[in-house]
Amino acid sequence: MPSALPAIFTLVAGWVVLGATGLLLPRNLVWVSRVLFPLGAAVGVAIAVFAGSALALPAQTAMLPIGLPDMPMHLRLDALSAFFLVLIGVTAAGVSIYSAGYFRAGEGAAPGLMCLQYHVFLASMAMVVLSDDAFAFMVSWETMALASYFLVTTQHRVAEIRSAGFLYLLLAHVGAISLLLCFGVLQGGSWQFTFNAMRQATLSPAWASVAFGLALFGFGAKAGLVPLHVWLPEAHPAAPSPVSALMSGVMLKTAVYGLIRVSLDLIHTPQWAWGVAVLALGAFTGLFGAIFAAVQTDMKRLLAYSSIENMGLIFTGFGLTLLFRALGQNTFAALALAGTLYHVLNHAQFKSLLFLATGSVLHATGQRNLGRLGGLIHRMPWVAGFALLGTLAMAGLPPLNGFVSEWLLLQAYLFTPSLPQGMVNMLVPIGAAAFALTVALAAYVLVKFYGVIFLGRAREAALERAHDASWLERCGLAWFALACAVLGLFPVVVLGALDRINTELLGASLGTQATSWWAVVPTSTARAVYSPLAFAAGIGVAVLAVFLLVRGIYHGRVRPSAAWNCGFPDPSARMQDTAEGFGQPIRRIFAPFFRIRRQLPAPLDPAPRYALDLTDRWWDWLYRPVADAVKASADRIGVLQQGSIALYLLYSFVTLVALLAFVL
Amino acid sequence: MPPPNWSSQLIHLGAALLLLSSFAMLSQRRILSLVNLFALQGAVLSVSTAIVAYTSGASHLYASAALSLLLKVFLLPWILHRLIVRLNVRWDTETQLNIPATMLVGILVVVFAFALAQPIAQLSSAVTRSTIGIALAVVLLSFLMMITRRKAISQVIGFLAMENGLFFGATSATYGMPMVVELGVALDVLVGTLILGVFFFQIREQFDSLDLQHLERLKED
Amino acid sequence: MNDILFGGFQALLAIAAAPLLLGWVDQCRAWLQNRRGAGVLQPYRVLRKLMRKDAVIAHGASPLFRAAPYVQFGAMCLAAAIIPVVSITAPLAAAADTIALVGLFALARVFIALAAMDIGTAFGSLGARREMLIGFLSEPALLMVFFTASLICQSTLLPTIVGTLAHRELVIYPSLAFAGVAFTMVLLAENARIPIDNPATHLELTMIHEAMVLEYSARHLALIEWASALKLMNFTAIGLALFVPWGLTAAAAGPQGLAVGIVTTSLKLASAGVALALIETVSAKLRIFRAPEFLATAFLLAVLGLLVHQLLGS
Known part of the structure; x- marks a missing residue:
């Protein structure tokens, strides 16, 4: 495949066409959900495949015959764009399959209209990462914001949903203005708005810092960095679950893409102070998100805050990258960037999985409030099983995927003593501590999330009638569960692909050590090794051996009985911890x-x-x-x-x- | 890695232990333990002074090590113990700020102290110059402790610990010039008077409150 | 191959000896408190008794409830295979480093906490909440302790760390003093020992670990108890490896070296047990709301250790 760009562009256009086809029979649910959405999923897979093949190729460019009079739209496919396209394709495929089974008649806007908005949203995200000039970028960026706004306000008859949508749109636009100004600064007096011209432009350090500050603000508003995070916990509960999954899983990541593009590619000389700023902002955002997630009582708000937390972690990783890069330690910058991008990919998978699982729970029970759920593992075993995997992955537990990226970032932290900057040296242990604390808090949050929704006893009588998800929904969930497992067990393959981005942006790579097939070795085998395969095998063998030994030597007899509960008779379901109760210690601390x-x-x-x-x-x-x-x-x-x-x-x-x- | 230099390593260890005890004091609620920690800190200080004396061959430092041993490990803790028993304040002290937050501020203070000490350390020729930062940190942390405690007695301990930090800074940075030693002793005297001042103040406060209770009891009868 | 056999043997040894260490600590505690105690073999008797009984399982239990003890026990076994207990060559140490070890403990914790919420009793969810509360502070503290050692040794692999620390010219690392204090505090909290939790408590409202496993019985409970003993063993071994690293043998030393290693390790473990019993005897249990304070102190001390390392450059 010598040129993947035309193919990918055609496929992206295909998404728009698919969406438009939905308008032919806007009220026909079967047409839209059983034909168009699965087709959209196939397009997503195809985009991921083409983009994956393009990772290994040098950058390709193209020019579209549309645009402003003397400024056609430029497209470019390099390793960074290709990586984000893979992410978009894979995530979109899973969400589309799920959506095929999810949307029901009579919920808000007509299915055909939603189908259009949904596919335009997907296409605009793909275009954001393909754009190679400021005009195309801003057009795609704004299309993305608008399409997602309409998707958030699908049920526009509810006043809260309208106001949540308005808040989202407001912050999206404030951010967009900042980005527009940022591009204005970046052109550096040449008045050429192609990214290529911006790469050539030389900015004074002060102007570069201004441009970076504007970019950080603009992309931070999209990514949900504190204090620009307020739209996330409002918009996510309002949006339908597949849309939440896409917004959280993919759209937030376009902000990361933008910041990487601006600070490592367009301005190619980052300053270390930027790294410190991003690191501090990310660390605070992460901790803030985790703390707020722990006290939420609405399951989608909880996940929204957890997205804020994960974006914080991603930004700390990127801050480290900038820091290393600015101080000339490119190999370590490569490690940090690989960790950052790995977490970007991981978060897209497990967060989409959990948002989709809440969608199934919402459909089955009509409840978003954690205080009215419980015991769903008995009624919805499939959803509960997949959600358990997502929960463990997001809690950063080995051998699943969340752990790999956190491991890489922690390794990157351990290289900070070699930084030549004295003060930064001292601040970084504090950053590492905040990172570790955030990750550990995430486990707390997820035990609460899973335990209150799926475990225990049903808190409401109506839950006894809950039903499991449809088979298409299960397929979507299984897709992401598989992704979590694969990304967790075979990180070496992913790291090899990520290394292309490192070479392209930083001129340094993790080197050959990273590609031993069974274990991740960031620098040398004496320094650090993590082998998820050995880990999984170890724990699997241990569990199996213990099980067989206990069964073999003793017995497997079981006597069912009422719960003991220290002898308190007939515990009612209301005696279980509520979501408020589970969050109480965090609230106190x-x-x-x-x-x-x-x-x-x-x-x-x-x-x-x-x-x-x-x-x-x-x-x-x-x-x-x-x-x-x-x-x-x-x-x-x-x-x-x-x-x-x-x-x-x-x-x-x-x-x-x-x-x-x-x-x- | 430079060849293992025993004395400088031991002084580093002493510095770290000093800092550790400062943090332990910062995180301690019970006054009695606070006094014990103070005694421990004094012991660390006197040992590290003795090591500095041994390394630099400055014999007068042995005297000051002995002095601090006597004063800070035996005499002052003894006085404070008696004070505590007399005033009957063995239980937990109230803190203005909760302990983890105090410690977090403490960590920032340490970073700040080190940033501050770096240029000073460049000037010093002593092998143990990196300990100036710790000395400064101990001083600032003691200050922090005084700010965050409500009971006067823990403020006295904070003050004494502050003096420990100063003393350590002096010995480790300049090998304790005689003047510094004298200064240290002078400060000790100052501290002594301060203790007495608070002592009286505290007693008066206690008697006041006791008096009030007496009055109440009289009224009930 | 020899290495793997050797390491596997040491892991099995650690698993088998874990209840003995627990029994020893309990016995020491009994002596220190002027009691006669039940003997060092008591944990084995308890395990045998529990294994033989029929498992009583509440009606609302899901498969997760029955799987959790196995996962917890398996996780602790894997940890025993990562930590150098007797020799530096642990079988899986080359595959998982200290960060993965922390993740492994977290995995066990999350499973047992989820299982505690499964039946839907008041005590179960209370215990799960408290356990996670302790975990979210002790995990980063443990990680920071490991980081201090990692910065000294330029490696996150336990065998490398232990090797570097043991075979150095006697260098004193002030940062390890902080790490040591923090680690001791984490060890007490993680293993449900006295300032935080009481392993022998029968008062429901103060329980943490016991509250989580109230619904378990028979073989499941036996596995959980054994896993707890193994966790204590693992933590003690980590502490010994980081702070008293001398006396561990390498696989190359052969059977004789192994024997020497076993003897030194047993002596070290025994004295660690005495120290643990002493700490538990002289301290009083903290109120549950003081537990976060205790752990936050541990966490911040560990961070301070990192800072001191950076600042003193040693």
Whole structure:
């Protein structure tokens, strides 16, 4: 396959065509879900395959005959784009298969319309990573934001969903403005907006920092970096689950792509202070997300906060990359970048899996509130099984995939003492500690997530009627579960592919040691080795041997009985820990993070009611003041609005005269 | 790696133990344990002073090591123990800030102290110059402890620990010039007076409160 | 091949001897508290008794509940194969480093916590919550302890670390003092020992580990108990390997070397057991809300160890 770019572009266009076909029979659910969505999944797989083959090839470029008059759209497929295309393709395939079984009639917008929005969303994400000029990038970026906005507000009749969508759109646009300014700075006086021109441009360090700051803000708003994270926990519960999966799994990653593209490719001389900034921001975001995830009671909000946490981890990895790169330690930068991108890939898999699992739970029970779920492992064994795998992967447990990327990033941390910068040397152990704490908190969050939803006893009688997911949904879940297992067990293959990106962006690679087939060896075998295969085999053999020995020497007799529970008779399902209860220790320890409003019942209240309201302090610290300021200035400007047409014409006249005078 | 230099390694170890004991004090709620930790810190200090004396051959440092042993391991802890028994404040102290947060601030203080000490350490010719940072950190941490505790007695201990840090800095950086030793002793005297001051203050406060209780009891009768 | 056999033998030895270490600690504790104690072999008797009984399983149990003890025990066995107990050549040490080891402990913890929530009793979920609470602080602390050693030895592989630490010119690492204190605190918390949890408690409201396994009986309980003993063994072995690394043999030393290694390790383990019993005897159990404080202190001390390493350059 000498040129994969035309093929990929055709396939991406194919997504749009598929979406448009949905409009032919917009109300026909079978047509849309049983024909178009599976076709979309096939296109996703094809894109992943082509992009995967392009990883090994040198960068390819193309020019489209559309665009602005003297500025056609440029496309470019290099290793970085190819990697993100693989991610988009693989994730889209799983989500599309799942969606084929997921969408039902009578839920919000017409299926055909959704199909269009969904596929345009996919195509725009692919175009974002393919764009090679600022115009094409911004058009794709905004299309992505708009398409996802419409998908979030599928059920637009609900007021909360509309306001969540508005918040999302607002932050997306604030971010987009910042990106536009960033590209304005990056062109560096040449007024050429192709990425190629930007690569050639030489910026003074101060302007480079301005450009980087703008990019960090713009992409940070999309990625959900604190304090620009507020849209995530609102938009995810509002959106249908496959859309949440795509947004969290793929769309957030385009922000990572953008930041990598800008800071390592377009500005090719990063400064170490940027690395420190990204590292600190990422570490704080990660911890913040994990802490908030631990106290959530809505399962999709919990996952949204956990996405914030994972984006934080990804950004710490990228901060390390920048730091190493700026200080000239390219091999270690390669290690950190590989870890970062690996986590990007992993997060797309397990987060999509868990969001899809919540979708199935939501369909089966109609509940998003953790306090009304429980015991679903008995009713929905398939979903529970796949979700267990996703849970373990996301908790960063070996031998699954989450652990591999965390392992790589921790290894990268261990190389920081070789940095020649004294102060940075000292701050990095603190970063490593924050990273480790975040990862450990994630395990807490996930035990809560899985335990409250799937284990224990049903907290509501209605749950007894819950049914397992349909077979198409199961296929989608199985796809991601398989991805989690494969990415966890065969990291060497993935690292080999990631090394191409390292060579391309950093001019350094992990070298041949990384490609011993059975174990990951970042630098040397004396330094660190991790072999997921040996690990999995070890634990598998141990478990099996113990099982057989116990059965062989003793017996396997089982006597079913009522739960013992220290002799307390007939424990009701209400005696189990609630989601609030499980999060309580975290709430106590990290109390300063939250604004807590708690209403405790009086001791002798015959009808006791306990109410707890936890809110994010950033609303008070940042958003409300900004909103108030906007409102105040709007009031002031409102004076101009007088309702008289003559006055408005006068405004136009004065403006016209002023402009003409200016030209004069 | 440089050839293993016993004395400098031991001094490094002493420095680390000093820092460790500072953090232990920062994380300790019980006053009694606080006093014991202070005694331990004094012991570490006197041993490391003795090692510096041995290395540098400055014999007057032996005297100051002995002095700190006597004063900080035996005399002051003994006085404080008696004080605690008298005032009956053996239980937990209230802290202004919770302990992990205090320790987190403490870690930042350590980083700051080291950043601060780096240029100073360049000037010093002593083999143990990297310990200046730790000395500075111990001083600042003791300050932190004084800020975060409510009971006056733990503030005195904080003050004494601060003096430990100063003393350690002086011996390790400059091999304890005679003037520094004198300064140390002078500070000790100062500390002694301060203890007495707080002692009286504390007693008065205690008696006040006791008096109040007496009054209440009288009223009930 | 010889290496693997040798390492496998040492792992099996560790697994078999784990209850003995537990019995020894209990016995020492009994002596220190003026009791006669049940003898060092008591844990074996308990295991034999439990194995023979029929497993009573609550009606609402899912397969996860029955699988968890095996996973936990298997994880601890694998850990025993990674940690150098008697010799430096542990069979799987070349495949999984210290970070993977921390992940392995986390895996066991997550499984047993999930299983505790499975039946849906109040105590089970309470125990699971508390266990995860301890885990989320002790895990990073343990990782930071390992990091300190890793920075010194430029490796995250336990055999390399132990080898470097044991075969050095006697160099004192101040950062290891911090790491040592932090590790001791983590060991106490992870193994449900006294300042955090009481292994002998029968008061439900103060239980952590015991509350999680209340619903287990017979062979499942036996496996869990054994896994706990093995966890104690593993942690003690890690502590010995990091802070008292002398006396471990290599596979090349042959049977004689092995015998010497076994003797030194047994002596070290025995004295560690005495120390553990002493700590447990002189300290009082903390209130549950003080536990995070205790662990946060451990975590921050470990971080401080890293910092001291960076600062002193040693």
